[in-house]
Amino acid sequence: MKNLLSAAAAALLSLGAAGASAQSNTVYVGGAYIDVHSRAPALSGGQALPAPGAQIEVDDASTVGFGYTYRFTPAWSVEAALGIPPRHKTYGRGFIEPFGQISSVKQVAPTVLVNYHFSPMAKVEPFVGVGINYTHFTGARSTASGEAASGGPTKIELSDSWGLAAHVGASYAIDKAWSIVGTIAYADVKSDLKATTTTASGDVVRTTHIKFNPVAYTLCVGYSF
Incomplete structure (x- = not known):
């Protein structure tokens, strides 16, 4: 069995070495727009809040995206x-x-995907991919308005998220090395939010569960070598 597994692994490696082009590696960088469609039930816990319908909504954001294929x-x-x-x-x-x-709040969201390319090495090359997303939330902070709504200084914590991710896209070959790559991606991102407000009568804890439902649009320049 050990010999059989070794032979299979060697065969796969040789297939990859034989099948890949001379430009097996691509790095890319460009713009990304994250369109968030968040859903969360009303905040629970506390006394002054929640009142019926005390909810939160996460806004969209733009950033610089980059990666390696x-x-x-x-x-x-x-x-x-x-x-x-x-x-x-x-x-x-x-x-x-x-x-x-x-x-x-800021989010760090590395994603690993396996892609299938429909027209390998063509001028225009569509592809689809599926994989895993990990999202870590950092730098969460309440505004003065948020603290007024909560009743005092508030510390916000969000749990990390693991979920499936998928994207569709296409690359356009400018020449042998340079290309333009566009994608539309979705990831299953969810988090438990905990807000702890310090009041004169003690700490008040409020919680909710957020489903972010982000759709990310990217347009990048790639370099293959």
Whole structure:
């Protein structure tokens, strides 16, 4: 069995080496727009809040996206997609909507995808990919309006998220090395939010569960070697 597995692994490696083009590696950088379609139930916990309909909504954000793709056969590649962590503004909805922006948070969301290329090495090369997304939230902070709505200084925490990711896209070969790459991606991102407000009578904890439902649009320049 050990010999059989070794032989299979060697065969796969030789297939990849034989099938991949001379430009097996591609790095890319460009713009990314993250269109968030967040959903969250009303905040629970506390006394002054929530009132019926005290909800939050996460706003869209733009950033710089970059990544690396390794083509191990003409039709298949593996990709690591990254980006400069964007800051998302959060707004009150329902009862707390008059307070406007109540908080903001940054997200770090590396994603690994396996891609299938429909027209390998063509001038225009469409592809689809599926993979795994990990999102870590950092730099969460409440605004003055948010603290007024909550009743005092508020510390915000969001749990990390693991979820499936998928994208569709196409690359346009400018020449042998340079290309333009555009994608539309979706990731299953969700998080438990905990807001702890310090009041004169003690800490008040409020929670909710956010489904971000982000759709990311990217347009990048790629360099293959």
